[in-house]
Structures are given as C-alpha cells and as structure tokens.
Amino acid sequence: MSKTDFDAVVVGSGPNGLAAAITLQRQGKSVLLIEANNKIGGGLRSEELTLPGFLHDVCSAVHPMASVSPFLKSVPLEDYGVDFIYPDVSIAHPLENGSTAVLTRSLDYTAASLGEDRQAYLDLMTPILKDWPKLTKDILSPLLKIPTNPRAMANFGWLGLSSAMRLSRRFKTPEAKALWAGMSAHSMQPLSKFTTSAVGLVLQATGHVKGWPLVIGGSQRIADALSAYFTSLGGKIETGFYVKSLSQLPSSKLIMFDVTPRQLLEIAGHRFSRSYQWQLKKFRYGMGVFKVDWALDAPIPFTAADARRAGTLHLGNTIEEIQASEDAAYKGRHVQRPFVLLSQPSLFDYHRAPAGKHTAWAYCHVPGGSTVDMKDAIESQIERFAPGFKDRILASHTFNTEQLQAYNPNYIGGDIGGGVMDIRQLFNRPALFSPYRTGVKGIYICSSSTPPGGGVHGMCGFHAAKRALSDVFGIKID
Ligand SMILES: Cc1cc2nc3c(=O)[nH]c(=O)nc-3n(C[C@H](O)[C@H](O)[C@H](O)COP(=O)(O)OP(=O)(O)OC[C@H]3O[C@@H](n4cnc5c(N)ncnc54)[C@H](O)[C@@H]3O)c2cc1C
Incomplete structure (x- = not known):
C-alpha cells in the first residue's frame, strides 16, 4: 500500500x-x-x-x-x-398444536393471533409504540448517559432489563409465550438472563413500526x-x-x-x-451460529397458511423448547431440536432464484467454536412444520462457526x-x-x-x- x-x-x-x-x-x-x-x-x-x-x-x-x-x-x-420489501407477515411462529402466532405491522392483527392473550399483548406493546419516536435515539446509542427522554427510557428500561422468562408470565397462551420467546432469543442468551427482554421488545416494536424488510x-x-x-x-x-x-x-x-x-x-x-x-x-464472546442455505425446487410447504406468506419464521415450538435450546447452546451442548430462524426471500424477490425455484436461509445457535454439523437437526426442525420440505432441496451450503470466522474475522467463535x-x-x-x-x-x-x-x-x-x-x-x- x-x-x-x-x-x-x-x-x-x-x-x-x-x-x-x-x-x-x-x-x-x-x-x-x-x-x-x-x-x-x-x-x-x-x-x-x-x-x-x-x-x-x-x-x-x-x-x-x-x-x-x-x-x-x-x-x-x-x-x-x-429497495426494501416488507412481507405482510414479518414473523410467523407455527406451533405443533396447529396454531400460529404472527407479528405483522398491525398491532391488532398480531394481538388477535394470540387469542386469550390479546389484551396482555396490547398492554405490553401499546406504551412502547407510543414512546417509540422518543425511544429510538436512546436505544440506538450508548446507554450510560442521561437519556434524551428519561420517562420513556425509564419505562422501557424497567421492562427491558428483566429476563424474557420473567416477562413471559404476563401471557397465558402457548402462542403468546412462543412468539415472545422467539423474539427474545435473538439476544443469543438463555431466556432466563437479565436484559433478554430488551432485545425482544425492540424487535417486536420494529415489526409494528416498520416491519421486517428484505x-x-x-x-x-x-x-x-x-x-x-x-x-x-x-x-x-x-x-x-x-x-x-x-x-x-x-x-x-x-x-x-x-x-x-x-x-x-x-x-x-x-x-x-x-x-x-x-x-x-x-x-466475552457469546454463542455461535450454524448456518444453512438451500436452493429449492418449490416454496417450503409449511402447513400453516401464515407461515407460507411470512418473510421470517421462528421454528422452535413452545417457549419451553426454545429456552431449552438456547440454554443448551449457552452451556456448550447441542440439542436435537434447535430453535431455528429462517427466511424465505425468494417468495418476495424473483431475483433470488430461477423462475419457479426458491431459496431459504436459516441458522441456529450453537456453542461458541462448535464444529458440530447441525444441518440435519435444522432440516428436521423445518420438516416438523413443513412436511415434504426435504424433498424440495436441490442443493445446500453450510457454515459452522469455524468457517464463519474464517469468512469474516469479526465472527469470533461464530x-x-x-x-x-x-x-x-x-x-x-x-x-x-x-x-x-x-x-x-x-x-x-x-x-x-x-x-x-x-x-x-x-x-x-x-x-x-x-x-x-x-x-x-x-x-x-x-
Ligand atoms: C449468519 C448471520 C446472519 C445474520 N443475520 C442478520 C440479520 O438477518 N439481520 C441483522 O440485522 N443482522 C444479522 N446479522 C448480524 C450482522 O451481520 C452484524 O451484526 C453486522 O454485520 C455487524 O456489522 P459490523 O460493521 O460491526 O461488522 P461486520 O459486518 O462483521 O464487518 C467487519 C468487516 O471488517 C473486516 N475486517 C475485520 N478485520 C479486518 C482486518 N484486520 N483488516 C481488514 N478488514 C478487516 C471484515 O472482513 C468485515 O468485512 C447476521 C450475521 C450472520 C453471520
């Protein structure tokens, strides 16, 4: 140089x-x-x-x-x-009991997908969404300073500092608990840890404020x-x-x-x-991820209609299963049914695959530095909610944590x-x-x-x- x-x-x-x-x-x-x-x-x-x-x-x-x-x-x-594209359903979270929780731009539609927990969801999210314009600046800044809006930030902080497991007690239904668990699991920590709620709340709010675009x-x-x-x-x-x-x-x-x-x-x-x-x-560095990309012959055949039109899916069934998956990865173990985060971009963007064909992107959390191949476990978790998925695979590509770090040195241990x-x-x-x-x-x-x-x-x-x-x-x- x-x-x-x-x-x-x-x-x-x-x-x-x-x-x-x-x-x-x-x-x-x-x-x-x-x-x-x-x-x-x-x-x-x-x-x-x-x-x-x-x-x-x-x-x-x-x-x-x-x-x-x-x-x-x-x-x-x-x-x-x-050009951002906003799927109508940002997140679909199908459960084995046949129901599906969804996150859409509409607060009412989302709350309605949670049955008996409709009001509990509205009670949680309405004040945060009302304060959102004041909160964004503080949330997306260093936290150790006087907030520009102390009242809004104090309300958010009170909820956000708690663990996702604790905050889930506001909900009764498996649907509301599962949706909440999936959002909070983006924190890449066991849901019993302090502050996991902050990640869940921010991501949930973004779904209502703008949506989750590709x-x-x-x-x-x-x-x-x-x-x-x-x-x-x-x-x-x-x-x-x-x-x-x-x-x-x-x-x-x-x-x-x-x-x-x-x-x-x-x-x-x-x-x-x-x-x-x-x-x-x-x-300290946290958990890693194991990632899979697929070329598919057809869209993923999710049983749930809302899942077939969602940009992103959370596949982990109940809050208990998701917590078990995140806790295991944090403690250095691998589970057979990992919590899977999946996106199906070609449903919304024809640039991603040849005509009639499709792509999918997914990962699960694994212990930092893991070299265990989680492809079968991830595919089985998808198949659980989309029987016939494996028959549609034309080709796949995987990254374990070592390969991710070799690809980008910032991904320490994945x-x-x-x-x-x-x-x-x-x-x-x-x-x-x-x-x-x-x-x-x-x-x-x-x-x-x-x-x-x-x-x-x-x-x-x-x-x-x-x-x-x-x-x-x-x-x-x-
Ligand atoms: C599998 C996966 C899925 C993800 N999904 C999402 C998602 O859907 N949505 C989302 O918001 N985020 C997602 N993320 C996270 C997101 O990509 C990162 O948080 C974000 O890219 C971090 O940005 P950064 O600029 O800090 O670092 P990076 O994007 O990691 O960029 C760091 C750059 O620095 C370069 N570099 C490092 N060391 C050196 C060096 N010594 N000399 C020269 N160059 C160097 C690297 O090559 C790299 O290009 C995902 C990440 C991964 C791996």
Whole structure:
C-alpha cells in the first residue's frame, strides 16, 4: 500500500465501518476504507452459495434494525438501488398444536393471533409504540448517559432489563409465550438472563413500526449503496488487504477499527494502557451460529397458511423448547431440536432464484467454536412444520462457526453479535464510559462490539465517528 496521507483510515467495511467512513467523509475529511475481503460489506454480502442462479445472503438477510436506523435514514439508499420489501407477515411462529402466532405491522392483527392473550399483548406493546419516536435515539446509542427522554427510557428500561422468562408470565397462551420467546432469543442468551427482554421488545416494536424488510437483490445491495455513496463524496476504498499491524497503514490523524476487541488487541494492543488492554482481554464472546442455505425446487410447504406468506419464521415450538435450546447452546451442548430462524426471500424477490425455484436461509445457535454439523437437526426442525420440505432441496451450503470466522474475522467463535450482550456488556461494551475511544489519541473502535451492538444499523459506526470528529477535529454533529 502506498504511503498517502488521509485524515482518517477506517479498517473493515461492515455496516459500521461504512457508516463511520461516510460520517467522517461527509464532514469533508479525506477517508480511506480498507477491507480484508475482496468484496466490501462485512455482514452485508450476497452470493451464489449453492447453484448458479440462486442468490443467497451470506450473513444478514432480514433488516428490522436497518429500517429504523437514524443513520441509514440519512443516506439516500433508494437513489443508490436499495429497495426494501416488507412481507405482510414479518414473523410467523407455527406451533405443533396447529396454531400460529404472527407479528405483522398491525398491532391488532398480531394481538388477535394470540387469542386469550390479546389484551396482555396490547398492554405490553401499546406504551412502547407510543414512546417509540422518543425511544429510538436512546436505544440506538450508548446507554450510560442521561437519556434524551428519561420517562420513556425509564419505562422501557424497567421492562427491558428483566429476563424474557420473567416477562413471559404476563401471557397465558402457548402462542403468546412462543412468539415472545422467539423474539427474545435473538439476544443469543438463555431466556432466563437479565436484559433478554430488551432485545425482544425492540424487535417486536420494529415489526409494528416498520416491519421486517428484505432487500430486493440481496443484502449486498445495502453495502453497494453505502460504498457508492461514500465514493461519491470523495471517499477511497481498498479491498483485499488484511490489516495485521498499525505500521501497514498510511499516515492519518485518525484510525477507526470495525473489528472486535480481540483483533484490536492484536493490531494495536501495544499502544494501549494496561487497563484498556485488560478490559479488551476480559471482553466475552457469546454463542455461535450454524448456518444453512438451500436452493429449492418449490416454496417450503409449511402447513400453516401464515407461515407460507411470512418473510421470517421462528421454528422452535413452545417457549419451553426454545429456552431449552438456547440454554443448551449457552452451556456448550447441542440439542436435537434447535430453535431455528429462517427466511424465505425468494417468495418476495424473483431475483433470488430461477423462475419457479426458491431459496431459504436459516441458522441456529450453537456453542461458541462448535464444529458440530447441525444441518440435519435444522432440516428436521423445518420438516416438523413443513412436511415434504426435504424433498424440495436441490442443493445446500453450510457454515459452522469455524468457517464463519474464517469468512469474516469479526465472527469470533461464530458469534455474529460482536460479543455477548448480557447485562454487563450492555453497558460495558467494550469498555466502561468510553465505548469508542481506546485511550490512544486518534485510535477508535466502531464495530458491533460497541453500543448499540449487533445488527445492521450502522449506529455503532455513526456514534464512533461522531466522537472522533469532536475529539480529533473539534467538529460537533447531531
Ligand atoms: C449468519 C448471520 C446472519 C445474520 N443475520 C442478520 C440479520 O438477518 N439481520 C441483522 O440485522 N443482522 C444479522 N446479522 C448480524 C450482522 O451481520 C452484524 O451484526 C453486522 O454485520 C455487524 O456489522 P459490523 O460493521 O460491526 O461488522 P461486520 O459486518 O462483521 O464487518 C467487519 C468487516 O471488517 C473486516 N475486517 C475485520 N478485520 C479486518 C482486518 N484486520 N483488516 C481488514 N478488514 C478487516 C471484515 O472482513 C468485515 O468485512 C447476521 C450475521 C450472520 C453471520
């Protein structure tokens, strides 16, 4: 790499690296974005993983957080080719008893799918949805600060800090408990843990506020749009360059790392104070995922009608089964019936497969670092709710946790959230009171290992860039 001066260098082009690069470049700073992979995007890539003509999202596929992200709203994504499609049913959660709980944009329709728990669901969600415009800013920011709206945040925090198991006691029916368990299991922790409710509430709220969209043509389109916008502002991108040490980088006033604490220590650890090194070493990674993509001869034959029209499915039957699955993965065990998160994008987007054919994307949580092949277990869980599914498979592709980490070094042990999001690391992410600063002038971290954590929203990158703009250049932005 040639030694050129830049105002800022950003290492890693996931949604957070891209968000940081854009936020800096927008302020007239010259920015170089460096990516190890030959393609930009991190968790936002789409490829023909199975057969020619079948386009699969390698990592993220469903975008509830992108749809409510203030940063992404500030970028003219549509002008750069991003077309979000919102399935009528965001989530379908079929149960073995033949009923199906659904999450749709309509609060009433969703509540009605929960039978006797209709009112309990309305009581839980109505105040949160009323406060949502005030809550978004605080929820998608570092939490250790005075909230912009203390009352709304106090109400949300009171519920969100509790465990999903505890909050599930508000419900009586298996449908409401199961829907709630599936939403909260995105926290990648046993549902008995504090703060698992926060994840469930946020994701449930996004379903009513906007819905859970897919991107026409695949998630890669978001990365392509962000990079095109960045270069239109004058930003530079270099791909296929794996950064191992600070000495490889061109000179700059600021370096922003879209990597997790373990990688940051390897690259720049010698520059950090002992206490910051200690905090990074203590940072904990969570469960991993085992992922499968399929090319299919026909749509998945779900028994439940609502499941056949849902963008995303939660397949884990009851709250008890989901809790058992998450608890096992957390404690290092594998179960025969894992909780499966599945998306069927080709139902809504004809770009994903040849005419009449289909794709599906799914994963389950497994112990960090697991190399156990969960393909059969995942397929059997789908077959349970869609008899005949296995007969429709033309080809499949799998990733275990080691392969995921080899694909993207940020997925340590297959952890797709950038580190466990328990009560400690909700606030201490990756360091207390200074989430983006490293203590060394001009070096920052901006990945999902910082607040507000995992998911495609770019808010970690935005907040890190905002901090750095103020510290290094004296520029304050909102
Ligand atoms: C299977 C799977 C399914 C998911 N599903 C969803 C979903 O449906 N919805 C959702 O919102 N989120 C989902 N996620 C999570 C989401 O993808 C991540 O939370 C998000 O991508 C994190 O963004 P990031 O910018 O912090 O890091 P990443 O997207 O991981 O990007 C980091 C980038 O940095 C690069 N890099 C790392 N180290 C170096 C180095 N030393 N030198 C140069 N480059 C480097 C990497 O190659 C990578 O491109 C999923 C993730 C996976 C793996």
